Amino acid sequence: MKKYNFLWKPIFYIFSILFAAWLVNEIEKISPSNFGMQKSPKIFDAGNSDHQSRKQYLKSLFVNYRAGQLDSAKLDEKLTLFLNTVENSSNKNSP
Amino acid sequence: MQKQFYFDRFESRRPYSSIPDNKYRTLLFQFAGIITIALGFAYLNWRWRFSLNPDALWFSIPLVTAESLSFISTIMIVITFWSNKDAEKAPPVHYLSEIEDIEDAPDRPVKIDIFIASYNEDVELVRLSIRDAKKMAYPFSDVKIKIYVLDDGRRDGRDLSKENMKKVAEEEQVNYLIREHNQGYKAGNLKNALEHTDGDLFVILDADTRAFPEFLIHTTGYFKKRTVAWVQTPQWFYDTSEPEKLSSVITSKFKIVNKKINGIIDLVFGKIKVNEDIFGNEPRLFYDVILRRRNFHNAAFCCGAGSIHRREAVMSLAVKSFAEEIKKKELELVKKNKSNPEIANQKNSILLDQELIPFMFHASEDIYTSMMLHSDKWESIHHPDVECKMLSTQDLDSWIKQHQRYAEGSLDIAFKDNPVFKKGLTWGQKIAYTSTIWSYFAPLWILIFLLCPIVFFFSLTLPVKAYSFDFFKHFLPFQIMNTITITLGCWGIATKRGDQYYISSFWYMLMALLSVLSGKKVKFNVTQKDKNYSNSIRHVLPHMALIGLSLIGITYNTMLLISGHHPLASGFVANAFWTIFNITALSIMIRAAYWKPMEAFN
Numbered sequence: 001m002k003k004y005n006f007l008w009k010p011i012f013y014i015f016s017i018l019f020a021a022w023l024v025n026e027i028e029k030i031s032p033s034n035f036g037m038q039k040s041p042k043i044f045d046a047g048n049s050d051h052q053s054r055k056q057y058l059k060s061l062f063v064n065y066r067a068g069q070l071d072s073a074k075l076d077e078k079l080t081l082f083l084n085t086v087e088n089s090s091n092k093n094s095p
Numbered sequence: 096m097q098k099q100f101y102f103d104r105f106e107s108r109r110p111y112s113s114i115p116d117n118k119y120r121t122l123l124f125q126f127a128g129i130i131t132i133a134l135g136f137a138y139l140n141w142r143w144r145f146s147l148n149p150d151a152l153w154f155s156i157p158l159v160t161a162e163s164l165s166f167i168s169t170i171m172i173v174i175t176f177w178s179n180k181d182a183e184k185a186p187p188v189h190y191l192s193e194i195e196d197i198e199d200a201p202d203r204p205v206k207i208d209i210f211i212a213s214y215n216e217d218v219e220l221v222r223l224s225i226r227d228a229k230k231m232a233y234p235f236s237d238v239k240i241k242i243y244v245l246d247d248g249r250r251d252g253r254d255l256s257k258e259n260m261k262k263v264a265e266e267e268q269v270n271y272l273i274r275e276h277n278q279g280y281k282a283g284n285l286k287n288a289l290e291h292t293d294g295d296l297f298v299i300l301d302a303d304t305r306a307f308p309e310f311l312i313h314t315t316g317y318f319k320k321r322t323v324a325w326v327q328t329p330q331w332f333y334d335t336s337e338p339e340k341l342s343s344v345i346t347s348k349f350k351i352v353n354k355k356i357n358g359i360i361d362l363v364f365g366k367i368k369v370n371e372d373i374f375g376n377e378p379r380l381f382y383d384v385i386l387r388r389r390n391f392h393n394a395a396f397c398c399g400a401g402s403i404h405r406r407e408a409v410m411s412l413a414v415k416s417f418a419e420e421i422k423k424k425e426l427e428l429v430k431k432n433k434s435n436p437e438i439a440n441q442k443n444s445i446l447l448d449q450e451l452i453p454f455m456f457h458a459s460e461d462i463y464t465s466m467m468l469h470s471d472k473w474e475s476i477h478h479p480d481v482e483c484k485m486l487s488t489q490d491l492d493s494w495i496k497q498h499q500r501y502a503e504g505s506l507d508i509a510f511k512d513n514p515v516f517k518k519g520l521t522w523g524q525k526i527a528y529t530s531t532i533w534s535y536f537a538p539l540w541i542l543i544f545l546l547c548p549i550v551f552f553f554s555l556t557l558p559v560k561a562y563s564f565d566f567f568k569h570f571l572p573f574q575i576m577n578t579i580t581i582t583l584g585c586w587g588i589a590t591k592r593g594d595q596y597y598i599s600s601f602w603y604m605l606m607a608l609l610s611v612l613s614g615k616k617v618k619f620n621v622t623q624k625d626k627n628y629s630n631s632i633r634h635v636l637p638h639m640a641l642i643g644l645s646l647i648g649i650t651y652n653t654m655l656l657i658s659g660h661h662p663l664a665s666g667f668v669a670n671a672f673w674t675i676f677n678i679t680a681l682s683i684m685i686r687a688a689y690w691k692p693m694e695a696f697n
Contacts, residue, residue: 012126016130020133023133
């Protein structure tokens with residue numbers, strides 16, 4: 001067995017490289033939705049139908065878009081989510 | 096009566112012990128290093144491809160370029176720190192045949208010379224170095240050890256306005272060598288010494304280098320390996336500033352005499368210690384990590400004082416350079432279509448004019464000569480244990496001059512004889528030398544890092560699309576792994592002061608870079624080792640300006656935030672943290688400029 005000791009280091013380096021590649025790949029997969037997917041729609045639940053807060057939210061979206069913090073794809077995504085939530089809440093409230 | 100020096104009170108200080116090697120820590124460092132490089136590539140890939148702010152490319156591109164250049168340093172650090180390979184220690188040499196092939200010549204005990212190079216230092220300071228050199232022990236009485244004072248200041252009594260170095264050498268019964276000019280500066284001084292001596296090994300000490308008694312016992316054994324050209328020992332500065340109580344600094348600086356107020360200040364600030372190694376002279380990071388790790392690549396370069404050399408190595412380099420120079424000049428003559436007798440005639444005069452130069456005549460003669468010897472397949476050894484003590488620069492002016500010389504010398508090598516294209520160097524050696532030179536280009540990206548938050552504060556424009564989740568997802572893992580890797584690489588050594596000086600010296604390094612780029616001749620400034628509490632404020636004006644602008648920027652942005660008009664609150668928070676880091680780093684230089692030891696106040 002001892003005569004194969006020289007293999008440990010190359011194996012260790014190959015493992016390190018593979019691990020690093022796996023880690024980079026995993027980090028790439030993470031997105032904010034992994035953390036808040038369930039919670040964010042609740043902001044616009046029927047209980048929170050304050051017109052002012054919706055207006056404020058829309059305003060913040062546009063400010064962030066103008067400042068370059070949001071790109072058009074993200075803006076579109078957030079607006080769709082917003083409109084769906086508003087639609088859902090109004091459906092719930094209707095008789 | 097012996098002259099009193101400021102460093103007398105530090106005589107009892109003992110040097111640090113080198114960090115014991117640990118193979119598991121090395122493996123962990125390598126693992127972390129590989130991950131850091133992978134994360135760094137992923138981060139920069141994302142930065143270049145997805146994060147640039149299309150509305151502010153003038154801001155985005157310089158920052159991402161600076162980050163990329165800085166990442167090259169990280170890669171080179173991982174490679175040069177890769178592994179530790181201390182050379183095997185061996186008992187001291189006795190006979191010449193132990194270190195050289197003597198063939199049929201009769202064997203004899205080795206001869207060792209000790210050179211103490213001096214220019215304008217206090218002769219009583221040199222006397223201390225001579226006395227310590229005389230105390231060097233050696234187990235073989237038949238080994239001849241000769242001490243030479245190499246005086247480049249012509250202080251032999253001819254000029255009564257100067258101190259008499261020759262007299263001190265005579266009083267101490269050591270040899271005294273002098274020359275009539277300063278051609279080649281320190282390298283020229285050493286060349287002159289080699290022409291007048293015959294030691295097989297020679298030790299280089301500066302005027303303030305105080306060798307420990309076992310210096311030779313611990314270092315000569317390495318030369319039993321016949322390819323070893325020199326052994327460098329760590330330069331340990333035993334006079335770095337001690338930590339001071341913040342309360343004492345405040346009361347001294349503001350001359351507070353009221354006992355009650357002093358008591359309150361002591362109560363509040365008494366436990367805080369400041370100003371330890373205020374000039375960042377602690378050399379442990381450099382010698383115990385950076386240079387020592389280069390043993391692995393056979394790329395540890397010579398730093399002058401505290402080194403021991405094989406005469407054969409430097410002389411073979413000198414002869415080779417001599418032959419190459421003659422050949423070059425001969426070719427020039429052929430190109431000019433000179434006739435054969437004319438060439439032969441001029442060749443003779445060139446032969447007479449051309450000198451043998453064992454140490455490269457250069458502002459960074461140590462590193463340049465090392466590179467030449469490495470390219471000639473000689474080996475170097477960095478001995479990990481401290482075998483001598485030295486004095487550090489004691490004021491900012493001297494510190495700047497010393498570091499600018501290092502920078503200009505190294506950059507000059509990059510432009511004139513770049514290690515990347517140097518034949519004979521291995522890839523490890525090329526990377527190690529390039530890493531040293533590359534570090535002197537750092538002001539280019541440090542300046543951008545320092546300016547970025549200020550630009551944000553006043554333009555309210557981000558250099559990235561957004562400080563979004565995506566940004567932190569890529570940035571934080573890389574930064575955290577980078578910190579872990581450096582911590583593992585520099586295990587057991589405080590790097591805070593070194594980091595601060597790396598950033599805050601940007602201005603002087605930038606001036607050095609511009610000086611070399613403009614083609615100015617690199618000067619060899621002798622480092623002042625006396626205390627000189629001159630006003631150094633002019634040196635820190637750029638630092639003050641940057642700190643001032645940062646503070647104004649933070650105030651302006653805070654006001655915008657309070658009034659509800661700040662369009663980029665997350666950008667402000669990120670840049671505020673960045674600024675605090677920058678100010679902490681820059682402030683050390685201002686503190687150093689104003690620093691005086693307590694006794695100077697009193």
